[in-house]
Amino acid sequence: MPFIPHTEEDVRQMLEAIGAQSIEELFDEIPATLRIRGLDGVPEAMREQEIGRLMTARAHADGRPLSFLGGGAYEHHIPAAVWAIATRGEFYSAYTPYQAEASQGTLQAIYEFQTMMASLTGMQVSNASLYDGASALAEAALMAVRAHRRSKSQRILVPANVHPHYRQTAVTTAGQQGLKFESLPYDPRGGHLAAEGLVPYAGQDVTALVIQHPNVFGVLEDVDALTDRAHAQGALVIAVVNPTSLALLKPPGEWGTEGADIVVGEGQPLGVPLSSGGPYFGFMTTRTEYARQMPGRIVGRTVDLAGHAGFTLTLQAREQHIRRGKATSNICTNQGLMMTAATIYLSMMGPQGLARVARTSHARTRDLVAALARLPGVRPAFDRPFFHEAVLRLEQPVGPLLEQLAAGDILGGLDLGAWYPELGSSLLVCATETKSDTDLERYAGAFSTALSAVRAA
Amino acid sequence: MPFIPHTEEDVRQMLEAIGAQSIEELFDEIPATLRIRGLDGVPEAMREQEIGRLMTARAHADGRPLSFLGGGAYEHHIPAAVWAIATRGEFYSAYTPYQAEASQGTLQAIYEFQTMMASLTGMQVSNASLYDGASALAEAALMAVRAHRRSKSQRILVPANVHPHYRQTAVTTAGQQGLKFESLPYDPRGGHLAAEGLVPYAGQDVTALVIQHPNVFGVLEDVDALTDRAHAQGALVIAVVNPTSLALLKPPGEWGTEGADIVVGEGQPLGVPLSSGGPYFGFMTTRTEYARQMPGRIVGRTVDLAGHAGFTLTLQAREQHIRRGKATSNICTNQGLMMTAATIYLSMMGPQGLARVARTSHARTRDLVAALARLPGVRPAFDRPFFHEAVLRLEQPVGPLLEQLAAGDILGGLDLGAWYPELGSSLLVCATETKSDTDLERYAGAFSTALSAVRAA
Amino acid sequence: MTNAAEQIIFERSRPGRGAYSQWPEDSEPPDDLPPALRRGRPPLLPEVSELDAVRHFTRLSQRNFSIDTHFYPLGSCTMKYNPKACNTYAMLPEFLGRHPLAPVSHGQGFLACMYELQEMLKAVTGMQAVSLSPMAGAHGEFAGVAMIRAYHAARDDLARDEILVPAAAHGTNPATATMCGCVAREIPVGPDGDVDVAALRAAVGPTTAGIMLTNPSTLGVFERRIEEVARIVHEAGGLLYYDGANLNAILGKVRPGDMGFDVIHMNLHKTFSTPHGGGGPGAGAVGVSRRLAPFLPVPIVGREGERYRWLDERDLPQSIGRLSAFMGNAGVLLRAYVYMRMLGREGLARVGEFATLNANYLLARLRQAGFDAAYPQRRASHEFILTLKRQAREFEVTAMDFAKRLLDYGYHAPTTYFPLLVPECLLIEPTETESRETLDGFVEAMVQIGREAETRADLVKGAPHTLPVRRLDDVRAARHPDLTWKPAVP
C-alpha cells in the first residue's frame, strides 16, 4: 500500500498480538453513529508520476515573468548551496529539537543564527524565528506591553506608512488582547513620518512606537529623531526592518541615543524563495533585559556531563509547553527550516556579500526609477531618500498599465491605489541585484509602449 | 577569491613557511619559454547568478517536447527520492572507495547493486558499472576472448540488428586489439536473427555471438535456439539486454540450456535521466568462473579486525592499478553515482514495480503502434513480437514528417533511414509508462495531420 | 549521526574570505543614503568560503536525528515519512519564483492547487469552509478562538470570555486562550481518560466562549462521550474547537464536523506529512462550520467559473482579518496538496487505520514486556502513554533517563512528561509509515533498557553515551544564558 509498509502477514500477526479480529475493531470506542465509510470528497489517489505531471503543468502555466514587485517580499539570488543543504533529510525531516543530544545540528545552527541576527540588528539577543514579518510585529507589540511595565495604556502608535498587511496582522492578533493601534499620518511630500507627528502624544501614556525603516514606500525614516522622541515620551520603539538593508543602514540598536527596544522583520530576503508568500520567517531581536519577555524558541550554549560544550533550548519558562496560559505567546512550531536556510545564506554572503546585495539592489532601483521618471507623465512620488524600492506617480490609472505589462510577461510593480487611495495613481517598483541592465531596458521600453497604448485607448 | 579561501595574510604566511617570495616563484622549475601569461581564450568569470540565468535560458530554449524516442535511451519515471538521495554530498562528492573503512556507504551500495544485477540477469556475479551499454559490449567482447581460452580466432559475430552505435563502439574499442566483428544479417520480415544465420559458421572457430534482446528494432530474438546453437558451435554468448525488460523476459542466465556467458547492457532505464546521452552506466554480469576476467570494480563482503562484516573493493588483481599493462581493462573511474541511483531506483521498484514499468511501457507502445498503423500508408515493419519499441514503415519520407511533428513539440521517433537504408522509410517509436492515453492521442492526431500535410506538399 | 566535533561557523571565519561567486556584482557606494543613516561597523557575519559553509552545515546536519535516518516516535508530533515528491514538486522553479503580490493571471496553477486543497480539507474534516492562512497549529488555534470570539461578539453575546480546556490539553491551547484575551479554565479528566462530564456540566455557563478539545485526546484515547460533551457546550451557548494535532488517528473513520465541532485547525505538518524542518515551517489550516464561515481569516482562494482569485476583507467583511503578511506558508500547503493527491481517498483512509494498528500493536507488545500503560483499559488511538512510575520508584530511573538511553539505541525518544497529568510518562506515536520490524526493534530496546535500569541504573541515568554530546545541563543554560557567540577578546 502506498506509504504503508505492512504486508498482509504483518497485519495478521499484529492483530493477533493485540488480540483483535480486525483493524476495524480497534475503532470500537468511537460511537457507531459518528463513523463514516469513506472520504468521497477527496479524489482518487494519483501516482507520483501523475502528480508530477500535474504540478509541472501548473507551474508552467504560472510561468516565470520578469518581476519588479517588492512590497515586503524580494527576489534575491539564492546560492545553489543554500537549499541543497537545507533540504538534507536530517534538517528537513527532524522535529523541533526537544531532545537536545539528538539535535545538535539544528541547535547549533539556531545559535549561529541568533548571533548573526543580533549583530545585524545591533541588539543583544534573538529568538529562533517567528511565523513571518507581520506576525512578528504583532508579537512585538504584545511583548512591548509586557516589557514596558510602567505603561498601562496598551497604546501602540503605528505610522500609516507601515506595510498595511503588517498593520492588519497586528490588529487581528494583538487586538484580541485589547491593544490599541493608533495610526500616525505620513508626510505627503516625503512619504516619511515627521518627528513632529509625535508631538500630540506628549505627556500621554504610549506603550510603543512602531517604525518601519525603510517604510512601505521604500522611504527612509528619521530613525534617530523618532527613536529619541519616542523614548523621551516614555514609549518603547519597535523597529520593523529589512535585513538586507542592514548591511548598509545603521542597525536599530544604534538608532538615536539608546537604540530601538525590539526589532522585528521579514527574513525572506535572506535566502528564502518568494514562493507565493511563504514559508518565510519572522525574526525578532531585543535587549538582554527583555530576553525573558520574548516569544518563541531560544537556544543557549551550555555544557554536558563531561564538560563539553553543547546546545539546548533554553529560557523555556517563557513558553506554552511550560507556562501554558501564562506563556509569552502560544507559538510552538516556528519556521525552523527557513531560519536554517537563512543561516547558510548569511554564511555564504558574509558582511561583504550582503553589502553588495544591498548596494546593487539599491543601485538597480535607482537606475530604474531614473529611467522611468524620464518618461512623460511619470515622476517619483516622494522627495526623500529611499532604499531599493520606490513609488512613482503616474498621470494614468495604474491597473490597465500593469495588465498590459503582464501580458508581456513583466510584473511592473504594485498598484498602491488599493492601499493608499490618497496617493492617486501610484506604483511601487523594486529592482534587486537579480535584474540586469537589459532587464531594466526591457521594462522601461515596455512601460513606455504601454503608457502610450493606455493613453491612446 | 571565488572558490579559493586564502586571505592575503594566509598567502603571506604560507609563502614565508615555504621560503618563497611569491606564488610565481613556485613555478620556477617550468622553463620560462613555456610559460603563458593568461588564458585569453576563456571568457571572463560569471557569477553564480549570471550563469544560472544563462543556463536557465538555454534549458528553456531546448524545451520539454513530448517524446516517443527510444533507440537505446528510455524515458521512465524516476521517483523523486532517487536523486534527492544520490546527490547527497556524501555520495556525490566522494572518490572511488579506495579507503574502504571510510567508504562503507558507497561500498555497501555497490554490493547491493551487484546482487540486484546478478539476479536480474540471471547470472552469478556483477561488476560495479562500466561507462555505458555500448562500451560494455566492447569490454564483453574483449572479455570473451580472455575467457574463451580454447578459441584463438578473436572472431565475434554480431547481428546487424544490434544497435549500430554499439557495433561501432565495439569496433572502435575492441578492434584495436585485433578482434574481428562479423556482421550477421537479420531476417527482413521478422527483424530478428534466424538461428539458421549461424549455420555457415558451423565448424569454424568463433569466439562469441552477440545477441541483443530485444534488438534495436525492439524485436524479440529466439534466444534459446540462438544460445544453444552458439554453444553447440563452441562460441560464447554475449547478451545485450534492456534491464527493464528483464522484469518480464527470461533472464540471459536462463537462455537455452546453459544460459548466456556474459551479459551487458545500458543501465540508464533504471532511474537515470536521459540527459542528452549521459552520464548513464553500463552493467556487466557473468558466471562465477569468469569473475576474474571481468573488467571494472567489484566489491566483496569481508570481515574487519573485530570480526564484523564490512565491504571492500576486491579481486583487484584484474585492475590496472595493480596489474598495469596486464589488467583486464584500463577502466578506472566508472559511473558510480549512476549505479547508486539505479540501486535506489531498483529498491523502490522491487520486482513488482519493475514489472509494472515493463508491462505498462510495453502496453503503451502496443497501443501506439496500433493507433498509428490504422493511418493510411503506415504499417508495422516486422511481424515478430517486440518489447516496448517497434518499427513502422511509411510510404512517405520520414524526415519531413518528423520535422513537422517537432515543430509542434512532438519528437515522433527515430528515422531509421540513416542506420538501415534497406528498410526504406521507417520509423522507430517507443512509448513508455510516462505516456498517457492523451499523449498517445495527441501523437496520433498530429501524426495524421502531418502525414496529410507532407503528402499534400 | 556523526560524533565529530564541529566548530562554530564564526571560528572558521577569516577577514577577506568569502563565497565570492555567490555574491552579486558590486555597485557604486550609495551616496544618496544620508550618512547619518548608514551603518558603521559591519555586522558580525562569518567570512568563509563556499566549501567552508557547505562542509560546516553538511556536518551539522549529520548531528541530527530525523525521520530520514531514525525511528522518531515523538507523541503528538506525527513524525511520519515525508514523501520526497512533495518537496520536489513544491520546489518547481515557477512555484518558488512566484511573488505573493503577482497578479492571478500568473498564478492560476498555484491557486488551483490551493483551492483544491481547501476542498479536500473540507471533505476529510466534515467542515463547511477552510482558510489555509495560519502558519502552524498554534496559529490555527488562534484563528479558531478569535473566530469564536467574533461569533459571540457579532451576536452581542459579550460576556463569553472563558475557554474550557481539559487538563491534558497541549500547552498551546491555554496559551491561545490567553492570546485571544480569554481565560483558560481547566476541566478535569476522569480515570478512564475521558473528560469528566459532570465537571464540564458544572463549568459551562454564560461566560463560556467555547471548549478546546483534541479527539483522540493527548492521552491517546478517543473521547467516547464526545456527542454529550458537544451537546453540553452547545446548550450552554459555547462553541467547540477541535485541535487537529491528532487528526491522523481518525482520518477516514470519523470527522470533527460530524462530532459537532464548530472549528478545527489541522496540522498539515503532521497529518498531511509536510516535513517539520527541525522546528517548522508548518501549516495550520482552519476549517469551520457554516456559522463561523463569515469570520474566517483572509486570504482564501475562491473560484469563479474556471478562474481562481483571492478572497479578502472585501469578500468577507466579518473576517477576523489577516494573520500574516501574505497567504500563509504556501510552499508547505503545496506539499500537503501533493501528499493528499498521492494518497487520495483510499490512501488517506488507510492512514488512520494503520496509525492505529501500529500504536495498538506497540502498546500490546510493550505491555507484554512488562511496561505499564497509563490507560490499560482503553484502546490506543494513534498514540498511547506508558507510565514509568514503577521504574522510577524501584530503580530511580526516570522517564527522561529512558528517553535519553533510547537515543543510544538509535531511536528518537518519545515525548516525555506530557501530558502533565500522567507521572513519568512517555507518549509514544509510531505513525503508519513505520514497519512492524521497526516497532519490534523499539520494544527490544525498551526491554533492554528496562533490564539495564535494574542492573546498571547508572548507565541509564548517565545516558546518552554515544551521541555527539552527553546529557546537557539545561539548568545552567537557563541560569547563565549564552545566547550568541562572542569573539574572544584578544
Place this chain on the structure above:
Amino acid sequence: MTNAAEQIIFERSRPGRGAYSQWPEDSEPPDDLPPALRRGRPPLLPEVSELDAVRHFTRLSQRNFSIDTHFYPLGSCTMKYNPKACNTYAMLPEFLGRHPLAPVSHGQGFLACMYELQEMLKAVTGMQAVSLSPMAGAHGEFAGVAMIRAYHAARDDLARDEILVPAAAHGTNPATATMCGCVAREIPVGPDGDVDVAALRAAVGPTTAGIMLTNPSTLGVFERRIEEVARIVHEAGGLLYYDGANLNAILGKVRPGDMGFDVIHMNLHKTFSTPHGGGGPGAGAVGVSRRLAPFLPVPIVGREGERYRWLDERDLPQSIGRLSAFMGNAGVLLRAYVYMRMLGREGLARVGEFATLNANYLLARLRQAGFDAAYPQRRASHEFILTLKRQAREFEVTAMDFAKRLLDYGYHAPTTYFPLLVPECLLIEPTETESRETLDGFVEAMVQIGREAETRADLVKGAPHTLPVRRLDDVRAARHPDLTWKPAVP
C-alpha cells in the same frame, strides 16, 4: 560519519511491501510475449517501502567520507570542492529530459554549452581541437592512443606499436597501451624525479608509437626537460600523449600544447571540479594538435553560423570512431561548463597558483615537522610525496597504518603506495579549495600519529578505531569472494 550499523537492504525486504506510489499504473499481462521468452521467477530485488529505501540509503550515505564533509587529500585525484551550482544548473529539468537522439532543433541550448566547452578546453590546453565524448580519464587515454595509432597507420607507418611510459606512470597508462594493442615499455625516472633522458633516447626508435606523460608527473614534480623529451620522441617519429590528470597544477601557467604534446586527455572530474560520485561518472575530453584532429572520436559539436549541430563520421571520415552509444557524459560536461564559466579566465589561472601554494606549504610544514619528502630538492607541484620508510623501519608502522589512522583524526587518507617506485609513500594533494587552517590541522594530525607510532605503535597499526568498521580483511575478500547477498536458506 555514522557508526550505526546498517542492514543489507535485502534484509529489510518483505514480500508484498513496496513503494507503491512510485510505481506506474499496471497494465494487462503482455500476452503477445511468447511464453518461452517470459521470465519465471521474479528477480531478487528488495521489497521495501519508500521510507525504508530513503532511510537505508540516507544512512548508507552517512557512512562515507566526502569532500562535503572531510578534507580529502587523495593524491592524483584532485578532490576539490564541487560547486553546488554546477549540479543545480546541470540538473535543470529540460537538460535532464533531453533525449540523446532528439533533433538539434530541440538542443541548441545544450549544444551551445558543449561547443563553448570545447573552445574553452582548447584555450586552456593549447590544443587545436577537442572531442568531449570520452567518459573518464582512461577512456580519454584510450582515444588518445588510438588516435596515435590511426595517425601512424594513415601514414602507413605500421611498425609503431610501442608506447613508452615512465616508471611512475599511473596504471591506466600501460593498461591503455594494451587496450590499444600496443606494448607498454617503461622508461626509468632519475633520482630527481625527472625522466631519465638518456634511457629515453636509447628506447625510442622505429617501433615507437608515442610516449605517455603527465606533467607535473605523478611524483609531484614538473618534468623540467620536457622540451628535450618532446624533441627526442618527435625526432624518432613518435607522438606525445599528455595524461591530463595533473592539469590542475599548471592551469594558466603552461599549456600541454606549448610543451609539444600532440594529444591530451583532461579529467573534467578533477581539474574542472565535476564531482567524483563515489567512483564516477567522470569525463575525459581529449584535445589534439592539428595533425591528429582528423582522427578525433565522434560525435563533436560543430557550429554553422548561429546553429550548432553534431559532427559525426560523415564529417570526420578518418575518426577513430565512436566510444559510446551517445555523446559521452553530457551531464558531467554541463557541470564542467558551469564551473569554467564561473571561474573564468582569472579564476582558472588562480587554480594552478593556489593548488601549488597549498601543496608547497603543506610539504614545507610536514618537512619542518620531521617527515621526509621523496624529492626534497624539488618544488612540489599541486601534490607531493612523503616517504615513511624511516617510520616503517624504526617502528614497523607503514604508510598504510598512517593512512588508516588519519581516518580516525577525521582526514581522508592520501593516496598510498602509488607511485610504486617510492617506498612507503603517501601522495598528498590538498587542492586549492582548502584553507590554510585545514592544512595546519592535517599537519597536526600527522605529527600526533608520528608520536603515536613511536610510543603506541599498536594504536596506529590497529587503526581505524572510530569508523563504522575496523580495518578490513582484503585478503579474505579476494580469497573467498562474497560478491552478492544470498537469502538465508531456511
